[in-house]
Amino acid sequence: MNQEVARERILELSIEINHYNHSYYIDNISLINDFEFDLLLKELESLELAFPQFASVNSPTKRVGGDITKKFDSVVHRFPMLSLGNTYSEDEILEWAIRAQKLVTEPIQFVCELKYDGVAIGIRYKDGAFSQAVTRGDGEKGEDVTNNVRTIRSIPLQLSNDFPQDFEIRGEIFMPHQQFQRINEEREAIGENLFANPRNTASGTLKMHDPKVVAERGLDSYLYGIYGHELMDQGHYESVLHAANWGFKTPNPEKRFIEKIQNVEGIMDFIRYWDNERSNLPFDIDGVVIKVNNYQQQKLMGFTAKSPRWATSFKFKAKRVETSLVEISYQVGRTGSITPVANLMPVVIGGTTVKRASLHNADQIQKLFLHENDTVFLEKGGEIIPKIVGVNLDKRIGMAKPIQFITHCPECSYLLVRSEGEANHYCPNDGACPPQVKGKIQHFISRKAMNIDGLGEETIELLFRKGLIRDISDLYVLKADDLLQLDRMAEKSVAAMLTGIELSKNTNFERVLFGLGIRYVGETVAKKLTKAFKDIDVLKCASYDQLIEVEEIGEKIAISVIDFFSIETNSDLIERLKKVGLCFTKENEVLDSTALLDKTIVISGSFSVFSRDELKELIEKNGGKVGSSVSSNSDYLVAGENVGPAKLKKATTIGVKIISEEEFVKLISL
Numbered sequence: 131m132n133q134e135v136a137r138e139r140i141l142e143l144s145i146e147i148n149h150y151n152h153s154y155y156i157d158n159i160s161l162i163n164d165f166e167f168d169l170l171l172k173e174l175e176s177l178e179l180a181f182p183q184f185a186s187v188n189s190p191t192k193r194v195g196g197d198i199t200k201k202f203d204s205v206v207h208r209f210p211m212l213s214l215g216n217t218y219s220e221d222e223i224l225e226w227a228i229r230a231q232k233l234v235t236e237p238i239q240f241v242c243e244l245k246y247d248g249v250a251i252g253i254r255y256k257d258g259a260f261s262q263a264v265t266r267g268d269g270e271k272g273e274d275v276t277n278n279v280r281t282i283r284s285i286p287l288q289l290s291n292d293f294p295q296d297f298e299i300r301g302e303i304f305m306p307h308q309q310f311q312r313i314n315e316e317r318e319a320i321g322e323n324l325f326a327n328p329r330n331t332a333s334g335t336l337k338m339h340d341p342k343v344v345a346e347r348g349l350d351s352y353l354y355g356i357y358g359h360e361l362m363d364q365g366h367y368e369s370v371l372h373a374a375n376w377g378f379k380t381p382n383p384e385k386r387f388i389e390k391i392q393n394v395e396g397i398m399d400f401i402r403y404w405d406n407e408r409s410n411l412p413f414d415i416d417g418v419v420i421k422v423n424n425y426q427q428q429k430l431m432g433f434t435a436k437s438p439r440w441a442t443s444f445k446f447k448a449k450r451v452e453t454s455l456v457e458i459s460y461q462v463g464r465t466g467s468i469t470p471v472a473n474l475m476p477v478v479i480g481g482t483t484v485k486r487a488s489l490h491n492a493d494q495i496q497k498l499f500l501h502e503n504d505t506v507f508l509e510k511g512g513e514i515i516p517k518i519v520g521v522n523l524d525k526r527i528g529m530a531k532p533i534q535f536i537t538h539c540p541e542c543s544y545l546l547v548r549s550e551g552e553a554n555h556y557c558p559n560d561g562a563c564p565p566q567v568k569g570k571i572q573h574f575i576s577r578k579a580m581n582i583d584g585l586g587e588e589t590i591e592l593l594f595r596k597g598l599i600r601d602i603s604d605l606y607v608l609k610a611d612d613l614l615q616l617d618r619m620a621e622k623s624v625a626a627m628l629t630g631i632e633l634s635k636n637t638n639f640e641r642v643l644f645g646l647g648i649r650y651v652g653e654t655v656a657k658k659l660t661k662a663f664k665d666i667d668v669l670k671c672a673s674y675d676q677l678i679e680v681e682e683i684g685e686k687i688a689i690s691v692i693d694f695f696s697i698e699t700n701s702d703l704i705e706r707l708k709k710v711g712l713c714f715t716k717e718n719e720v721l722d723s724t725a726l727l728d729k730t731i732v733i734s735g736s737f738s739v740f741s742r743d744e745l746k747e748l749i750e751k752n753g754g755k756v757g758s759s760v761s762s763n764s765d766y767l768v769a770g771e772n773v774g775p776a777k778l779k780k781a782t783t784i785g786v787k788i789i790s791e792e793e794f795v796k797l798i799s800l
């Protein structure tokens with residue numbers, strides 16, 4: 131393919147993929163299936179690989195993340211990012227509206243919007259291209275989180291239609307409930323503490339150093355304010371709707387996310403509507419925002435020290451009810467962590483009946499100083515899960531005893547342990563405690579681990595009950611005859627199950643390691659570990675120092691890995707799994723090519739097309755080894771911008787070939 135054809139095809143593919151992304155993430159319409167979409171993305175990726183000079187920083191292929199951000203630069207806002215006045219009282223909203231009207235002669239038209247409970251962001255676009263995203267910070271300057279925001283699918287990287295040449299759009303980045311729940315389920319599965327609420331999770335995610343992790347977190351956005359010198363619309367409402375034509379996800383008037391309103395009754399109606407309806411939204415809001423629509427009037431009204439006079443917000447009170455505590459039960463997770471749960475007299479809050487509320491850990495019970503049969507206050511803020519926020523002491527029964535955290539596992543009666551610095555109690559009987567054993571098997575067969583078709587939670591439960599499986603290795607010795615004896619097991623489903631199990635032997639090392647369910651070893655950590663240690667035996671022998679040398683592996687993970695391998699039953703399990711043919715090495719994994727076989731390649735500097743991690747992956751996927759320093763064993767030094775001078779000098783002195791990123795790509799594009 132010649133350069134001109136490649137350039138055109140790259141452009142064409144980018145436009146097409148951006149269009150599908152927009153329909154999917156903004157209009158909720160799926161125009162193409164996943165497979166066809168991936169094909170287009172792969173075609174674009176490989177063209178960009180072969181013709182890096184045409185790969186834009188805003189290419190849709192960059193949605194999956196790029197280089198690690200070492201430090202977030204501080205950026206001064208061109209327009210200060212102010213906060214809003216707020217109140218919980220309808221009377222004060224009325225007073226605000228009267229004050230506002232006194233400042234201008236023409237009647238005011240108001241705009242009411244949702245107050246999204248996330249993190250404020252300002253995004254600059256130049257010539258229609260996404261150029262910089264900055265957090266609110268202290269209002270005068272914020273942090274440059276451009277690379278993280280680029281991964282959010284509902285934020286366009288290239289605008290369409292009549293966009294202004296240089297402007298900023300502001301809005302809120304938040305985490306939808308569905309993503310929040312998914313992430314917490316994943317965290318629970320690897321024994322990590324759960325995130326408290328979607329807002330804090332969104333805020334923490336935006337400050338993460340690895341954009342790849344941000345890309346996987348599923349953040350979303352609504353944009354609601356346009357700032358620039360040459361804006362074309364007369365009012366806020368019109369300009370927000372106009373920005374939808376440029377490709378932004380803006381509040382939808384049909385869903386009443388934004389509404390133009392003529393009078394105070396209309397404002398109150400909007401407030402009451404959303405106070406009732408907010409529990410049905412797929413994300414959190416903590417109130418509504420009321421703004422003066424006309425830009426000219428806004429200008430006349432001006433600002434107080436901290437906030438505009440032309441806008442304010444009404445905050446919803448957290449919904450609070452009283453109910454009584456029936457008893458505390460304790461759940462045992464896959465990793466043995468014990469979660470106390472309050473069983474309550476059923477009570478309706480925010481439209482749903484609540485019977486249970488998590489108490490998280492012993493400290494939480496202590497903090498509430500919870501007693502038997504206490505009457506508790508249950509609150510549901512914007513958040514999904516109601517929580518116990520206090521005890522009505524007036525209603526405490528005279529001789530009630532304080533709740534004592536259990537000392538033994540409710541499932542297997544083992545003595546619980548709580549290590550120093552840990553919030554949770556654990557049951558150490560991981561080899562025989564039923565929920566731990568079943569949980570480990572369920573984790574092993576799950577989609578992101580071995581992805582075994584034909585086996586589900588209920589079947590695992592049944593097989594466990596019938597004594598056919600006691601650990602994951604038993605899956606590989608299941609016999610059709612034994613299975614056919616069981617209730618509801620027809621020949622067809624048994625065959626599907628055994629095929630699924632057999633096929634799982636092709637799963638790569640990374641996923642097998644994740645599937646073992648070592649505490650704190652999630653997908654990303656498993657990836658890093660298998661990259662650094664070529665097989666399970668090398669990993670097993672790795673010292674603490676060798677482990678923490680690996681990127682993103684800290685003390686907690688290192689200790690957990692060492693602990694896992696120090697237990698004899700775990701080593702025995704791995705030996706059994708090896709015998710049945712599971713993959714515990716990177717060696718026999720399929721390579722993209724053997725173009726770099728036996729070559730040791732050192733990379734240095736920063737690169738325009740690939741991140742350093744991507745380059746390392748490409749070296750390995752094409753059969754090469756990544757060297758950390760230039761020596762007589764090195765075959766190439768791939769030199770990027772600001773290449774290390776010492777490395778460059780050494781390579782020149784000892785005659786190691788120095789190549790550019792582009793030349794490297796040519797080496798692997800056969």
Ligand code: IVH
Pocket residue numbers: 211212213214215243244245246247248249250251266301302354355419437438441
């Ligand atoms: S307008 C000068 N509109 O609330 C006014 N803010 O306390 C700028 N927020 O930091 C803000 N939804 O993060 C505006 N529809 C909305 C909003 C909204 C949420 C947040 C925003 C801001 C905070 C103000």
